[in-house]
Amino acid sequence: MTETYIQDKTFDRNDTLTKGEYENCIFNSCNFVDSDLSEFKFTDCIFNGCNLSLAKLNKTAFRDVKFKDCKMLGLRFDTCNEFGLSFSFDGCQLNHSSFYKTKIKKTVFKNSQLQETDFAEADLTSSVFDNCNLTQAVFDHTTLEKADFRTSYNYSIDPEINRIKKAKFSILGVSGLLDKYDIDLEK
Numbered sequence: 001m002t003e004t005y006i007q008d009k010t011f012d013r014n015d016t017l018t019k020g021e022y023e024n025c026i027f028n029s030c031n032f033v034d035s036d037l038s039e040f041k042f043t044d045c046i047f048n049g050c051n052l053s054l055a056k057l058n059k060t061a062f063r064d065v066k067f068k069d070c071k072m073l074g075l076r077f078d079t080c081n082e083f084g085l086s087f088s089f090d091g092c093q094l095n096h097s098s099f100y101k102t103k104i105k106k107t108v109f110k111n112s113q114l115q116e117t118d119f120a121e122a123d124l125t126s127s128v129f130d131n132c133n134l135t136q137a138v139f140d141h142t143t144l145e146k147a148d149f150r151t152s153y154n155y156s157i158d159p160e161i162n163r164i165k166k167a168k169f170s171i172l173g174v175s176g177l178l179d180k181y182d183i184d185l186e187k
Helices: 171-177
Strands: 004-007 020-023 026-028 041-043 046-048 061-068 086-090 108-110 128-130
Touching: none
Parallel strands: 004 020, 020 041, 026 046, 041 061, 046 061, 061 086, 086 108, 108 128
Antiparallel strands: none
């Protein structure tokens, strides 16, 4: 059986996908809620305003994929194909998603909601969290070396159990590194 290969195509709101490989494709306002995207391959693709909430991502390949203004609640990126895993997020809702143990160095999260997102044991070296809400996001034995949190907020990161060497934080965000000590900081 041959696998579907689609290149340079734009998919809109009601288009359906067949399992296969999608290269340099654009997905506009597509609804993939609860869809099974397992073993799909997306390379150099752009998702604009799509809803991928609760989609199954078992062995799904995302290689240089951009997500813009997408709703992506409860996604398990930890089940994706690890080979070449790379993506960026701008204006996305990633609440309750999991990046557990993923190796996603240099990932850019911009203007995104990452509430209660699991980053435990992930490698986020040199990643950028630009203006992101990280309320109750989990950082546990996470590699955050050279990561940039300067414009993000509501994070709680324990420097004793996470690797944060050369990570960047704003002076206003320093309290997120001291949460476990239950101390009051004043300006």
